[in-house]
Structure formats: structure tokens, C-alpha cells
Amino acid sequence: MTKLHSIAHAASDDLRARVHFCPETGQIWLHEHRMLLVHAEAQALLRKELIDSLGMDRARGLLTRMGYASGLRDAELARTRAENVGDLEAFMTGPKLHTLEGIVHVTPVKLDLDRASGKFYGEFLWENSWEGQWHRHHYGIHSEPVCWTQIGYACGYTSAFMGRPVLYKEVECVGMGHDNCRIVGKPVQEWPDAAEHMRFFTPESIVDQLIELQTQVVQLRGAIAGKEKLPADLIGRSPGFAAAYDLLKHAAASQITVLLLGETGVGKELFARALHELGSRRERAFVALNCAAIPNELVESELFGVEKGAYTGALVSRPGRFERADGGSLFLDEIGELPLPTQSKLLRVLQEGEIERVGDQKTRKVNVRIIAATNDELRQRVKEGRFRSDLYYRLNAFQVNIPPLRERKEDISPLAKRFLEKYSALHGKKLRGFTDKAKRALLSYAWPGNIRELQNMIERGVILAPSGTRIEVNHLFSSLVEEQAHEFGVDLNGGLDLQQGGSAAALCDAVLNGVMTLEQIEVMLIESAVDKARGNLSAAARMLGLTRPQLAYRLKRLHEADANLSMAQGAPGPGTSHAVP
């Protein structure tokens, strides 16, 4: 040890003599290399920005490689000195330069090397680690060593000096809360976990990765948005959807008040947004209010705004939804829930085009397109005197009926696909689609909660399915839903449980309740015939009273419907998950 120290000291003066400041040319030289005298704090800020913008892992790689490059340059000087002095003394050039450059004070603890045989073992104490101290200052105590640039330097320097790859690790680090850092270096092969550390020495093109991700985003956007700039989830190809959408487009060209009808969860707000986007008000605000979600006593101040002091608790004046939607569209969902006095006020606003804030005498002009929606029989409410007939006729100028999901089975596949893409991206999962059983269950379920239920179920499936697999039936359907389906005699695995529901009666019930379609019954018949005939299509066709070509045609149609639910192709590529915040 004493020998080591004396060598270390002897090297210092000699090295210091190799540093040349040349103010007249604006250069500093260390031996043959131009050096920079930079502010440690500025350097630390750059390091912090790298971490904050690229993440710990990528920043660590960049900094390690930067240190490695410095170590390589300093090893050149050491190797020229090795011609005149012993290996040990020549090697100490690196640790002394690291100290002289102001990075860290290096003291050898144990050093055993032989350049001829490639043998190397080095242990050093690092005091005043520049990097460790600043890391701790910016990020607090870390669970792993943080002196990445310095470790890179030690690896680059020693590998170049020895002529073989040498890997250092910090066994103690200021960044982890130790008093000092302590490093140990050995040839790469002697570390069992070398691969884990060596990856930081391989440059990765972040630009390439960004371009790749950008391309994927553009593709996804294109796939999601379609040709018109519409809400991404507004998808359908069933006749029912097409008819509703067609009406919507006609309404969009005018300023007519539109009443959207449909069960809960059919996507009334999406239709309302689409109407707004398709019309001339698209550059202005789209404001939505669910009348059922607001207590009766607050609904007027929400709609028309409130003046300071109008009632206890009205501490400041604020505009209502009408004022916020000025020039744009106001979507009033569950309009049937509006209390009668509010209905009168709403009617007056619609007739006169001006509002009065609650507690205010002043009238304000507003230019708002009203889109109303309801899931119940408004006409019935009118009859019962719970909804004003004059308001009803005013709102019902143009009616658009949105069919429930069970009446537009063709839309289940594209919607499921869209939600799978959306929630995979959101939850950072890469999934390969749905299993056959899951696809069958999605198509045979009655969807009492419509698209919203489908969307929630797919999100549940995405969360529950392990990455890299397909979504299974039990990932989608909670036991509660399964129970309900069971009451109708439907087995979500795609078959009909005849024992449970009482044979033919259950079958009829299932069709009449919308739990299954005639088409699905046909599919079941065909499948069981093919099964019974052990795949012999001619025999299966005979059982069904069909010709073989007729059966083949039906099977082909069935396979096409299945293929529409296969997602694997359009799914995002590897690495996308990291891009999701």
C-alpha cells in the first residue's frame, strides 16, 4: 500500500506540468488533448436536464459513454508513459488525471495488474465525487450508484490501458448516502452480471426511436380518426348506425335544434360532438351538461351563470354554460330531468336568444346551437305534465334515433378493436387481440349498457390480460355479468346451456330477449353439425338439410365475421408502451 501511495504522489507533479493554459489562443492543453474548464454547476444542470428529458436509464447510458470517451483519451497519455516507467506507475496516470481534472479524488486501495497476461484487479476510494454530490443535491438519496460519467471514465481508461475490456462497479456511492464512493474493477468476464452493466456502453439512436414512434402515432391517428375530423370513438358500419349518421350530417349543414334519442351508453355525446364538428361552429366551443347529474337547485346557475351575492355561497360572479358556449354548441344530456321552472327559463332563452344570470337584471345576448338528448320517452313525460309540451316541440325540431348496440351487431367488432387499441396504448400493454371464445362472447352478449358497457369491459380486459397474450372471456366478463347471462340460458363461452334454461324455451327466450341472434343460432347449429360429422362437410351438410356448397358458403361468411375481430396486425409495435405517459 505504501508503495502505491508513493507512486501516486510521484506522478502528480509530472502530470501537472503537462497542463498548459494558452490564454492568447483560448485553449487549455493536457498533453495532446484540448481541455475545457467548465462550471461544475452548469455541467450538473446539463446532467439534470438529460435525466429529466430522457429518463434515468437513457441519461445513464449517455453519461457513461461520455465518461468512457474521456477515459480513452487519458489512457493514451498513460500508455506513452508506460514506455519509461513500470506498469503500476503508468497506470496511476488515470486516477491522478481524474483527480487533477477536478472530477473526483482517487486513492488506490488495492491494485494488482499485469499487462502481459491481462490480469487486473483494482479497488479505489473516491472522495469528493462531483457527480455523486450533485446527483444527491438534485434527486436526494438514490437506491443505486449514480456516478455514471466517472464509472464510464474508469472503464474506458482501464480497458484502453490494459488492451482488454475491464468493468468497474461502485460498491459504495455518495448518491446512495455513503460518505464516499468506492469502486472495484475487474475484466468483464469475471463479473457474473456484466451484461446488465455493459448495455450502457452501446449507443442507441434515440432519434431513430423517436422517428419510429412518430410514424406509429401518425398511423394510429390515421386509423383512429378516419377521413373526417370526428370523435375517434364514433365508429359503425351497421345500417342502423349509417342511417343515424346520415341524418346527423344533414342536420349539421343547418342550425336546427337536434334531439338525440337512444338508450344509456349508445354514444349520444359522441353524436353531439360529431354534429358540432361537422357544422360551421366547429371552431367555437362545444359545451356539455348532463342535466341529471346536477342538483335541481344548482342547475339554473350552471346553465345561465350567477351574479355575486345572488344566494348564500355565490361569492363570485361566473358565467354559465350558455355564455361559455356562445358561438358554439351546447349539449344538454338527459334533458327530461330538468325541473319545470328551469324548463320555462330554457324555453325563453331559446325564443329570445338572451339569458339572465341568476341574481342579475341584465340580459346578455347568446348565440348557441342546442343539441338535446334523452334516453326516456319525453312524449310520455309531456303527457304526464312533467315536461312542457312547448319546450318539447321546440327541442324536437329534428330527431335522430341512435339504435342500441344489440341492434347493430356489425359494429361490435370495429368498436372492440378500436377500444383495444385505445386502452392498450393508455395502459402501456401490448396484446394480441381476443381469444376465439372471447370474440364469440362479445358477439353474443346483449349489451344492456351499450357502447359504454363494451368500452368498460374492453378496458377491464386490457388491464387483466397479461402483456403479450390475448384477452380471454374471464378478463372481459365479471362474474355478475356471467350470472345475468346464465339466467337467459346463455353460456358466454359461445354456446347455449340448454339444461339451465329448459331447452327450446330458453333458446326462444334468448333470441327474443336479444341475448342471441338468429344468426348465432345458425352458427351453433352449423358448428355442432360439423363437430358431429368430425369435419366431414358433406356429412354435416346432409344433417342440416343443406348442399355442401351452401354449407361451405355459410362457413366462409362465419370465418369472415371472426376475422374482423382479429387485432394482431394493427396493434402498435414494440416499444410503443414506453411512449405512453
Ligand SMILES: [Zn+2]
Ligand atoms: Zn458515487
